[in-house]
Every structure is written in C-alpha cells, then in structure tokens.
Amino acid sequence: MITPSFSIVQDSKWLIFIIRAPYAKIADTEIEYGDDIFMFSAPPYYLRSRTASTVSGEFTVRVPKKNVGENFPGLDMISELLNPQKKISAQMLVEECFRIADDDEEDNSNDYFVEQNVVDIQAGCSENATDNYGYGFAWKRKGILGQLSQEIGDLVELKDPENCTIAERSVFIKLLTEQGIHLSADEQHAVALSLVDIVFAFAYDSRINDWETSCETGWNIAKLSPTLSFLCRWKSAKEAVIAVMRRSLCYPLYRNWDLSMMALNDSKFIISKGLGRTALLHILSKMHGILIGSGEFRYLFNDLFITDYCLWIQSVDESVLKTLQTEIAAVTKSDLELDLEELELEGQMARLKVEATPQLDSDDEPDD
Structure with missing residues (x-):
C-alpha cells in the first residue's frame, strides 16, 4: 500500500486530516480512529468521475478531540507521526520465555505500526x-x-x-x-487442426450476426469450439470438422444444416491460400478483444490459446496452412452420427400425413 501525502490542522474541537488520494476508489475507503490511533484505507486506484465543478482529490476527515481545547504539539512533524517512538517501559530488558509465540501472532502484532514513508510521486527526479x-x-x-x-x-x-x-x-x-514459439512438426500440425474449429466458431457467429458482434458472440465462440470448451486435440481435420459441426447443430439458437455448411465453407475460404495468414491474424485479434469483454472468465481463453495463436500464425510456415486447407474435407449428415437423415425422413412423412388429411369446415361432420 502507498502512504499518501497528508497534513493535519486543528481547532478547539477537531483534528482535521487532509489526505491526498487522487487515485482512491471511494467505495473501498475505510476510516477508523480510537485513542491515539487514526487509520485511513483506500486502495490507490484511479477513479474518474464527473462533477459539477473541479475536485481536489483530497479527503478531509474531522476527528473529535477527547479533551476539548487541548493543543496537540508537533503536528507538522510528519516523520514522527508516521513512526511514533515506542513508549518507555520499566519492563526487564531480558525476559525468560517459557513458550514460543506463534508466527501469526508475531506477524500481526505490529501491523498497525509498519514503517511508513511519504513518497511524493510528483517530485522531480535527477x-x-x-x-x-x-x-x-x-x-x-x-x-x-x-x-x-x-x-x-x-x-x-x-x-x-x-x-x-x-x-x-x-x-x-x-x-x-x-x-517465439518453437514447436515440433507434429505439434505444428495439431495446433493447425485446432484452428479449424476455432475459425468455424467465429464464422458461424459472423453468419448469424451479419458479420457483426453481439452480446452472445463470446458464448457462441467458446461453446461451439471443442478446442476451447473441451480442450480437445485432433488427429485429423475431418475429426475437428465433425466435432464442431455436431456442436453447431446442438447448442446455439439457430440449428440448421445449411447454415453450418455455410460456416464450414467460410472457414475453408478464410484458411485458403488467397487469404491465409493475414485473415487468420485479423480474426484471432478480433476474437481476442471479444473474449476480454465477454464475461464468465472467457478472457482466460486468451491466455490459454488465442494470444499464442496470434504469435504462432505470424511465424508458421505457409506449407502448414496449405496442408490444412487440403485436409478440410466435406462431411455428410451420416458422418455426424446424429441420425439426421432419419429425423428428416420422419419429418417429411409427418408433413405428407398432414397434407393428406382433408380440411373440415365447421358444418361438416366426420364420417363414422
């Protein structure tokens, strides 16, 4: 903690502490006093606020005197006030001790009297x-x-x-x-494969939001990408595509096969040699900013993945991205193992059944 600059004045009834704390957070300010001890605590964070007029950034605290009219000497001696001399005691200089005090007791006994030094931050340096x-x-x-x-x-x-x-x-x-980031050939390939589902998650969210961001963008990216949500490591690009496609048809609000295929095609285009490194760096940088403000500790994904991906993508060999592009193959509905074809067939049969049912007017009576 920083010892703030302060001064003390007095009148017949009050001691007035003027404490300069321009970076204090008002909500965390605590003031205590009793007997001959005065304590002021306000973590020195900068707080910017608008007021009707200018403020001085100082706290003025009035502490009532126990004896009205008593004069306190030496209030201008800041060093003495910060580190008061120990009271004279008639206690023996050497004492036989029969027990060893706990470390916690020793550490906490003099917390109030830790040595302080007033530092003038505004003072010039040599x-x-x-x-x-x-x-x-x-x-x-x-x-x-x-x-x-x-x-x-x-x-x-x-x-x-x-x-x-x-x-x-x-x-x-x-x-x-x-x-830099030094990886083996196998590690380079594994890192590139994880990039597939991360880019897909970004492309999917961009599709449903018309290439803008929304309050759900951070959730969509973190939830759709198995690399982020399940910390997966892939053996092939198809494995990564299947996993992220499955999640796109299960978790988000809009679950549609054609929409997921559009996001997959967007991912292929982004990773393509025509755009490649520049486009990926732009997307990763944008994703980094999204996760910072997304809430629910999603900023940790930046420390775990995105920041290093931003560094890696700038130095990775172009052949790694080219290989990744060729490995991203098309997937079929049966590859996802979600019984999509059977569900679609059941839906078509139910629709045909409804269409085949004659519409009855209110005057018609059904045949027995």
Missing part, C-alpha cells in the same frame, strides 16, 4: 536517473510505477521498471521477440 531509468513521455518520469506495482498488476510487462535501464529494456524485448 536528470541522471531519468536519463538511464526514466519512462513515460520523453522518459522524464521515474518512481511512479514502483510505488503502484502491487495495485497495477500486469499493466506494464517489465518486472522491475525502476531498476531496469532504458538500454536493457531494448535487449529484453529483442530476446522476447527472438524466443
């Missing part, structure tokens, strides 16, 4: 420090990311930006780029 370690516009900032490291999480991928020189960052990013 030219030498920013020249070697700076970041931000014109590399003139330093000390900000280090203080917010626990709160911002993975906003910046560089693990220790405060102690990593500008020259070292260029070396690290070059090494990261050179690492």
